[in-house]
Amino acid sequence: MKDPELTAEEREVASRIKLLILDVDGVLTDGGIIVGHTSDGEDVELKRFNSLDGMGLRLIKHCSIDVAIVSGRVSSATTYRAKELGIVECHQEASGIKLPIVEKLLKERSYGWESVCMIGDDLVDLSVLERAGLPVAVANAVPEVKSICKWITKVPGGHGAVREICEKLIKARGMWDEILNDYSSRKP
Numbered sequence: 001m002k003d004p005e006l007t008a009e010e011r012e013v014a015s016r017i018k019l020l021i022l023d024v025d026g027v028l029t030d031g032g033i034i035v036g037h038t039s040d041g042e043d044v045e046l047k048r049f050n051s052l053d054g055m056g057l058r059l060i061k062h063c064s065i066d067v068a069i070v071s072g073r074v075s076s077a078t079t080y081r082a083k084e085l086g087i088v089e090c091h092q093e094a095s096g097i098k099l100p101i102v103e104k105l106l107k108e109r110s111y112g113w114e115s116v117c118m119i120g121d122d123l124v125d126l127s128v129l130e131r132a133g134l135p136v137a138v139a140n141a142v143p144e145v146k147s148i149c150k151w152i153t154k155v156p157g158g159h160g161a162v163r164e165i166c167e168k169l170i171k172a173r174g175m176w177d178e179i180l181n182d183y184s185s186r187k188p
């Protein structure tokens, strides 16, 4: 069934997507970083992820969309979450220079920029968002990011923004009902 929330043009753009690039801080999280240390003096950094996003990222595997994390911050919390979600392409680049990472991912897959959806929130995401076929800003993104994006999520990062986009990408392919039926007919 076609999603009435999407225009024909949006459906066309979304149905071309083969690679979903995710920023972490402010997109998969609300941007908060909890820092501290253990009794042994070891530094600890924690982030709060949202289970709705996790489920959305599992669901889009049905659509053969590759998912890659490209973060400008190195954190074991991100590595942990990526592993839990089965996201192999987890790139953390402290310099914040993301473009070469995404270019390499595209080259490896022989994909063009029209295949890329990126969800971002801050200036370090601009270089990729400017080239992506479907640039998406979360509701909490800075104005410079929002101004160049095709879609802006209803909810902020860390509160289901990634899930919102996963559902739209699935619905653009007309696969949402199939997934719902699959879940509602599941038996133990």
Ligand SMILES: [Mg+2]
Pocket: 023, 024, 025, 026, 027, 120, 121, 122
């Ligand atoms: Mg960010």
